[in-house]
Amino acid sequence: MSDKPKLARRTYAENAARAVLREMQITGLYVDPVEIAQRKGIVVQGKPAEVDGVSGILVKAGDNFGIMYATNIPSEGFQRFSIAHEIGHYCIGGHVDALLSAGMHVSRAGFNSNNPFEQEADFFAAALLMPEAAFRRAIDDHPVGLVGIETLHKECGTSLTACGIRYAGLTRNAVAVISTVGQSVDWCFMSGALKAAEGLKWLWKGAPVPGGTLTEAFNANPDNVRTGCNDAGVGNLRDWFDTRRSYSCTEEVVGLGQYGRTLTILTCNALNIDDMEADEEDDDDALVESWMPRFRR
């Protein structure tokens, strides 16, 4: 199977990660991708990227595989994600045949995000480094919202953004995780519970940051973003999602520093449910992909 899929097969990629965790009997929250690669007989080596934007390389020589990952971005989360991404290409069915005919595959963080193979490797990496069962349990051990996401991001060794996306996908609480640049929305992930808000409309890439919100005021001062400030206040889901009625929520914002982005976390206690009946993630695959999430950041 070497045909390029039209859309990234998220569940397929996540199941491949789950299979690796099961095979290696990894049940904890912190996962070491280097150890996983080594146990699969893959040599892992860090080196400064010679070409800008290269995050990792998967090499095949005969039956031997090697991973090189870029060390010029000195972020543990970025490097771990880059290694896990290459393990994804090794493990997801069809990738080796499709990508390694020339003996080498080069991954570029952010550059190839329209490519389904790259997106699948990113979904694999997120599922590998933030294992679903342990992550769900850990969500319940911490306060809902930014504090919980910050704690989990440290415990998992993944970026705050990657952790926020995973959090929105797995929490039982009503949470939206939104990335903005200046006064423009980059992407938004909503938990299943939050989507139950009456008349909720999707927040699309490129939509303006709603006027009067804490995020709008926060982003009006670029220093807040650059220096990694954070703030919290009372917000309303109606401002963001044009819901039929008012839903008071907590709005937390944190500047992501050098990336020029702000992460906004909305939590709405009125919509929390104890048990989600079904995992609604799959329904959103197409939309999720259209946002081109940047898990590494």
Ligand SMILES: [Zn+2]
């Ligand atoms: Zn790749």
